[in-house]
Amino acid sequence: MRWVGDLKPVRRLRTRPFRPIRGFGGGAPEDGTGRGGGGESRRATPARGALLRWTVLAAAVAAWQLTTRTHDSVYFPPPAEIARHTHDLWFSGPATHAFLTPEATDNILPSLARMATGFALAAATGIALGTALGRSRRAYALCNPVLQFARAIPPPALVPVFVVIFDFGTQMQLASIVFSAIWPVLINTAEGARNIDPLRLEVAAVLRLTTTERLWLLLLPSALPRIFAGLRLSLSLSLILMVFSELLPGTANGIGFTLTDAQSRSDLLTVWAVLVLLGALGYVLNTGLLAVEKRLLGRGRPT
Amino acid sequence: MLRLDSLGQRYGDHPVLRDITLTVPDGQLLCVVGPSGCGKSTLLRTIAGLLPTREGAVSIDGEPVTGVPDRLAVVFQDYGRSLFPWLSVRENVALPLRRRGLGRAERRSEAERMLEQVGLHGAGRRHPWQLSGGMQQRVAIARALVCRPSLLLMDEPFGSLDAQTREDLEDLLLDVHRAEGTTIVFVTHDIDESVYVGDRVVVLSAGPGARVVLDLPVALPGKRDQIGTRGLPEFVALRAEVGRAVRG
Helix, strand or coil: CCCCCCHHHHHHHHHCCCCCCCCCCCCCCCCEEEECCCHHHHHHHHHHHHHHHHHHHHHHHHHHHHHHHHCCCCCCCCCCHHHHHHHHHHHHCCCCHCCHHHHHHHHHHHHHHHHHHHHHHHHHHHHHHHHHHHHHHHHHHHHHHHHHHHHHHHHHHHHHHHHHHCCCCCCHHHHHHHHHHHHHHHHHHHHHCCCCCCHHHHHHHHCCCCCCHHHHHHHHHHHHHHCCCCHHHHHHHHHHHHHHHCCCCCCCCHHHHHHHHHHHHCCCHHHHHHHHHHHHHHHHHHHHHHHHEEEEECCCCCC | CCEEEEEEEEEEEEEEEEEEEEECCCCCEEEEECCCCCCCCHHHHHHCHHHHHHCCEECCCEEEECCCCEEEEEEEEHHHHHCCCCHHHHHHHHHHHHHHHHHHHHHHHHHHHHHHHCCCCCCCCCCHHHHHHHHHHHHHHHHHHCCCEEEEEEECCCCCCCCCCCCCCCHHHHHHHHCCCCEEEEECCCHHHHHCCCCEEEECCCCCEECCCCCCEECCCCCCCHHHHHHHHHHHHHHHHHHHHHHC
């Protein structure tokens, strides 16, 4: 086999001008630079969408404020009052503590730490096991009924089991979060790893990629959309189980603890504040995960 | 030198290829033509070591093919699926260089050099799905050529491109072949294309159990060009002969 010089004769193709195909009024440019225009009108749409969404949210809060003001019930405090209470309770601390009060650092932060640890453990184990399962047809067939069974159990029902095994405390809470959040990410990862385009596997074989290269360059990127679908479900389960495990007796701190504590003292304003906080947390965490997904998957990438 | 020795291939009880014996000397551009579904792709996958040989033998330079051979590259028809959309164009082209133990910078410059040669200068940082079909197939060709294969297999590589792009890429292939002297097995169902690009055309019969029904050297005068060559009486005669063989 010869390799002659540096392929001078081929170079001339680079400069071949684009000629439209007769009768079709032009084809795709082959020059490697042309990209569709028209970004101006497309950019206006998301801004308008965001404005509309915020308007609807503001209208809902205004309606809430108006209704609660007119009825003046102790069970349904107006949102302005909840907001003020939320601020006083958690966010009126000194600037050196990022405006967090001791109440916040003692309850919100431990809760978030437990949730993050549980979610991270579930995600890492789920992705690893899911990839392994998805690559072996036999392992998948054997384990699938078990997985479907495990997934079908309502997660909070598992908590009493872990209470018995670990007694009350952080271990029990972490176990509850991990064993609930692991299933969606595991099952989705296995599905993603199982459905890799056979042609791409042939390409990997022809390129003689090593097992590690195949994992990082083909399997994981192929499965990534499914992995993220699983991660989103797992994240919301982590939040649910974090709060639920803290509602049980024997917990000394946490957002769930604040909730039951306020309820036992008939402090409805704090109960409402916790609910609003949980809603906001769920929203922020999900938005964060979506941003990570968008960053990793890229815009407009086909699967 | 690629040798197929009474090669047979079957899926279960269904025979696909029967008694195929061919010798492809180094540097030849062999076109394999046949009616669709006759087993052309199966033949290519067997040569590539992607399918185990059922009967007979495939050997490259005297070495029997058992797995994917060293210094082999394949270009598939479906460029959209064969390229990795999560990698940039440059990263796609650099993929085969990992085996050669090159550093990151070297892989990168080799890939850029190859992209320039297939007419895609400056497209390295983009992603395959941002390019037109013809450009994507150029990327796939660059990826196949980047580690200077001694045997290049092409499975209907231009089958899903428009006529103009297809002609441009046929000429690109001929230029590369002339410069590199790579042995190429080019599978197509297009009779015109097989005569235009091939040094030699082999026609397979319709399945099941396809055999070689015509083995024809293509001796066309001068450098080939899309308008002139296709108008030559020799070209027309060869095309008619291949056409008759394909129709049985």
